[in-house]
Amino acid sequence: MQASSAFDEMGIGDAAPRDAYARIKRWLDEAPPEYLQTRRAQAELFFRRIGITFAVYGDAQADERLIPFDIIPRVISRAEWTRLEKGLVQRVAALNAFLADVYGRREILRAGLLPEELVLRNPQFCLPVIGHQPPHGVYTHIAGIDIVRTGPDDFYVLEDNARTPSGVSYMLENREVMLRLLPELFDRHRVAPVDDYPETLLATLRSVAPPNCPGEPTIVVLTPGFHNSAYYEHSFLADKLGVELVEGSDLFVRGDVLFMRTTEGPKRVDVVYRRVDDAFIDPLVFNPASVLGVPGLMSAYAAGNLAIANAPGTGIADDKAIYSYMPEIVRFYTGEEPILANVPTWRCREPDSLGHVLANLKELVVKEVDGSGGYGMLVGPHASRAQIDEFAAKLKATPDKFIAQPTLALSTCPTLVDEGVAPRHVDLRPFVLTGARGSRIVPGGLTRVALQAGSLVVNSSQGGGTKDTWVLDD
Amino acid sequence: MLSRTAGNLFWLGRYIERADFVSRLTDATLRLAALPSSYGGDVGAWSGALTAAGVNVAYAERYPLLEEATALQFLSLDPDNPSSMRWCLEKARNNARAVRTALTIETWEAINGAWLDLQRFGTRLDSRPTLNRLLEAVKAAALAFDGATHRSMLRDDGYWFMRLGAAIERADNTARLLDVKYHLLLPRDEPVGGSLDYFQWTTILRTVSALTAYRHVYRDGVKPWLVADLLILNRSMPRSLAACASDIVRYLDRLAEASGRRGAAHRLAVTAANRLAGARIESIFAAGLHEFITDFTAENNRLGSTITEQYLF
Known part of the structure; x- marks a missing residue:
């Protein structure tokens, strides 16, 4: 799909820019090119310096770990955001209801809306939590919903990240850098702030403390440790929340209660914001070789003495085959039409769909149902004959493992590259926080941008960068 | 914490x-x-x-x-x-x-x-x-x-644990230095000045960055027993054993204030600090400088491991 045929969020050429971008356009037209390039260089320096403090990794690879930052903000109007927000709240409500249902009464299966084996035999279906209600019924407290846009009113959900979505530290740091580098832009715009995210996250985590929690809940962030690539974000969040950043070895379970080892003896823990995958959180229940988790954590959870965010078992909701049923899932639990559309998806497990997919591989994107991070996928329009043949063979052998989608023309935003300002494809990951009293979304999110001309791949591992995301109040 | x-x-x-x-x-x-x-x-x-x-x-x-x-x-x-x-x-x-x-x-x-x-x-x-x-x-x-x-x-537990580690290490370093050089510091019936050991003594002072401090404190030529006095008993000299010992007590006090509890580490530290506060360099020499330093080092090590046990590192 070519950039030229994609929707540009500012508007390309001499035509009047879209309203939300009017002042950005004027700023870009008036600013001397060298001014923009200087600011760009300063931003990079700035990130390199923070990058060093991030560098936690610090070794020779530290430089490569910096994700490029683009200084031209991505703008969303308040009207657009209001709609997105409603859609996101609706979708996350449906995800939570779905999770409570499949681990509870399974009404959606009894209603025959999706095949039983797709849920019950799914590797992400978590047997140890069947029948257990998490405190306040919330499963996915922090959800990162990936949104793409193809036209003025056309937003699609590309993926639901319901397990341990990352990237929120970039949303916050990007804004900090922009405030320091380009204060004049903030004079000309009313930009909704994002810096209350940690406050909102803390309120969310406190609200889901188990009902029998004595007094003020004690919250911790559980990290796999500083070798983990997202360690910076873990320590950043613990710092902003003002809670302890713990590793598995700092915690132990006695009498079905979780404690952390402190200098003043054991201290009871009520809420764990874990950034460790299900498979590793409790060696007694999941992967027995894991040293990242806490033996007995799941028994404390089952006894109702602990809230885990996100709850174990949420992986079933971000399976890509389940994703294809999201419109039905939203209708089933909310009784409403979905506000945000799904990308049309062919489930290769269905023979008719498989036939269609095999006949049209050159135009489609094929993904593994439980894959993430852009691994193990085929992008038809960019694939060679041999790659397509190879994928066709895989599809025929294990059709259950795949879904296919049309190649979407992601919207573009003005982006500063070596040659000047040029349109580049973007996506958006807003973070939806859900506690005992409903969902809240800090206005904005992480915008990822494919810096290569024409590229649709926004992943940081493949030359993707990030932008500050502005929701404009006007 | x-x-x-x-x-x-x-x-x-x-x-x-x-x-x-x-x-x-x-x-x-x-x-x-x-x-x-x-x-x-x-x-x-x-x-x-x-x-x-x-x-x-x-x-x-x-x-x-x-x-x-x-x-x-x-x-x-x-x-x-x-x-x-x-x-x-x-x-x-x-x-x-x-x-x-x-x-x-x-x-x-x-x-x-x-x-x-x-x-x-x-x-x-x-x-x-x-x-x-x-x-x-x-x-x-x-x-x-x-x-x-x-x-x-912030002056909270974390800060005091960091200072405590530094003070224990500092006491250990000064004691080791003294132990290696103690034979140079013993008082001798030797004419003042002109000793070849002068450069050994100034090396000791330099190592604890106290050559200038020595002159300020004693306003005298470098004499071995005064070097020992400075490094062991002078509480205004930040690397002296006495200063380290009283720092350690102070940091443990701060930690105890936060938790409202004192433990075995506290008792050891107070004992060590009191012994140094009441000592005179002559009596240390009389009882044996080497033995004194060896005892101090052993007690300092015991203090270090008691802290580790008490706070469950």
């Missing part, structure tokens, strides 16, 4: 202090060893330095001969010597990295900056100018670290 965090901060304080001590020890020993042999200049100076750093045995296992070049390499950039400056800064940074949220940005940048700086030196010492730059860099790192913690950190 998390026990792991407390332990990391305690060791962070210790390793920074050790790096600083080894750099000063190296610097002072270089001056001593470079003197003509008639003034005490001798490769033997390195034997004393290695012993004071606590790595004479490890050195002998690695190198058959005592030579300045190998001793310098061992104390500066050796990646496996637990008292090399490189090792200390590496460990300090590892401890800091593991408790990143317990440190202010300024403190972290001081440590991380020093560590990044150190990477440029590699693991082989190539020349004397390189060594000089390294010694300066390590001293600057310790100053930057102390400055950053002093200026930016």
Whole structure:
């Protein structure tokens, strides 16, 4: 799909820019090119310096770990955001209801809306939590919903990240850098702030403390440790929340209660914001070789003495085959039409769909149902004959493992590259926080941008960068 | 606070202090060893330095001969010597990295900056100018670290654990230095002035950066018993055993205030501080300087492990 045929969020050429971008356009037209390039260089320096403090990794690879930052903000109007927000709240409500249902009464299966084996035999279906209600019924407290846009009113959900979505530290740091580098832009715009995210996250985590929690809940962030690539974000969040950043070895379970080892003896823990995958959180229940988790954590959870965010078992909701049923899932639990559309998806497990997919591989994107991070996928329009043949063979052998989608023309935003300002494809990951009293979304999110001309791949591992995301109040 | 965090901060304080001590020890020993042999200049100076750093045995296992070049390499950039400056800064940074949220940005940048700086030196010492730059860099790192913690950190448990580690390490360093050189400090019936040992004494003072302090305190020529007095009993001298002992009590007091509890570490520390506060240098000499220092070192080590047990590191 070519950039030229994609929707540009500012508007390309001499035509009047879209309203939300009017002042950005004027700023870009008036600013001397060298001014923009200087600011760009300063931003990079700035990130390199923070990058060093991030560098936690610090070794020779530290430089490569910096994700490029683009200084031209991505703008969303308040009207657009209001709609997105409603859609996101609706979708996350449906995800939570779905999770409570499949681990509870399974009404959606009894209603025959999706095949039983797709849920019950799914590797992400978590047997140890069947029948257990998490405190306040919330499963996915922090959800990162990936949104793409193809036209003025056309937003699609590309993926639901319901397990341990990352990237929120970039949303916050990007804004900090922009405030320091380009204060004049903030004079000309009313930009909704994002810096209350940690406050909102803390309120969310406190609200889901188990009902029998004595007094003020004690919250911790559980990290796999500083070798983990997202360690910076873990320590950043613990710092902003003002809670302890713990590793598995700092915690132990006695009498079905979780404690952390402190200098003043054991201290009871009520809420764990874990950034460790299900498979590793409790060696007694999941992967027995894991040293990242806490033996007995799941028994404390089952006894109702602990809230885990996100709850174990949420992986079933971000399976890509389940994703294809999201419109039905939203209708089933909310009784409403979905506000945000799904990308049309062919489930290769269905023979008719498989036939269609095999006949049209050159135009489609094929993904593994439980894959993430852009691994193990085929992008038809960019694939060679041999790659397509190879994928066709895989599809025929294990059709259950795949879904296919049309190649979407992601919207573009003005982006500063070596040659000047040029349109580049973007996506958006807003973070939806859900506690005992409903969902809240800090206005904005992480915008990822494919810096290569024409590229649709926004992943940081493949030359993707990030932008500050502005929701404009006007 | 998390026990792991407390332990990391305690060791962070210790390793920074050790790096600083080894750099000063190296610097002072270089001056001593470079003197003509008639003034005490001798490769033997390195034997004393290695012993004071606590790595004479490890050195002998690695190198058959005592030579300045190998001793310098061992104390500066050796990646496996637990008292090399490189090792200390590496460990300090590892401890800091593991408790990143317990440190202010300024403190972290001081440590991380020093560590990044150190990477440029590699693991082989190539020349004397390189060594000089390294010694300066390590001293600057310790100053930057102390400055950053002093200026930016909350005075809460974390800060006191870090200071406590530094004070225990500092007491240990001064005691080791004294133990290596004690025979030079014994009072003798010797005419004042003109002693060849003068350069040995000033080396000791330089190692604890107290040569100028000595003159301010005693307003006298360098006399061995006064050097001992300064390093053991003078409480205004920050590296003296007495100052370290009273610092340790103060830091443990602060920690006890927060928790409302005192423990075994407290009792040991108070006993040690009281003994030093009531002592006179003459009686220490009379009872035996060597025994006194050996006892102090053993008690300081016991204190270190009691702290570890009490706070569950």
